[in-house]
Amino acid sequence: MSRLALIAAGVAGLTTLGVAPATAATAPQAGTAAVTTTTTCGYLGYQAGLATKVCADVTGTGVEIYGQVGLAGPPSPGSPAPQPRQLITSLSANLVGGASLGTVNQNVNFTASTIQVHGIPATVPCGSTVHASFSVASFPWSPNPVTLDLPIAC
Secondary structure, three states, X not given: OOHHHHHHHHHHHHHHHOOOOOOOOOOOOOOOOOOOEEEEEOOOEEEOOEEEEEEEEEEXXXXXXXXXXXXXXXXXXXXXXXXXXXXXXXXXXXXXXXXXXXXXXXXXXXXXXXXXEEEXXXXXXXXXXXXXXXEEEEOOEOOOOEEEXXXXXX
């Protein structure tokens, strides 16, 4: 029997048995609603070879705000690896027209791998809008904040 015939027979046999790729799926239990997390990010900001953005993970009325820093593009072929940088990050969030959700200032070492700065989890009322800001400074560059305005629909 040729290889092609063997492959065709194997595919036909698996199709008959109803074998499909394994996937993990769980149905919600009776009386509970499925809860999903949605991630939304603001526009990228570019500064001194870095790309920054602020994002929010929303699960129901729970929100976690975080910032992300990565290289603005791949290094040029043949160039040396980027030198580690000491970054001063500032992450803040508030409800539009309302209370502050918090501020996190953190010093981080950045090499070439994308990093995330977490630190503002909150529960917010339905129908509110969260305003988040993330900035990065590194001598001699001053901060160039990126923002996100995110309505929370329930």
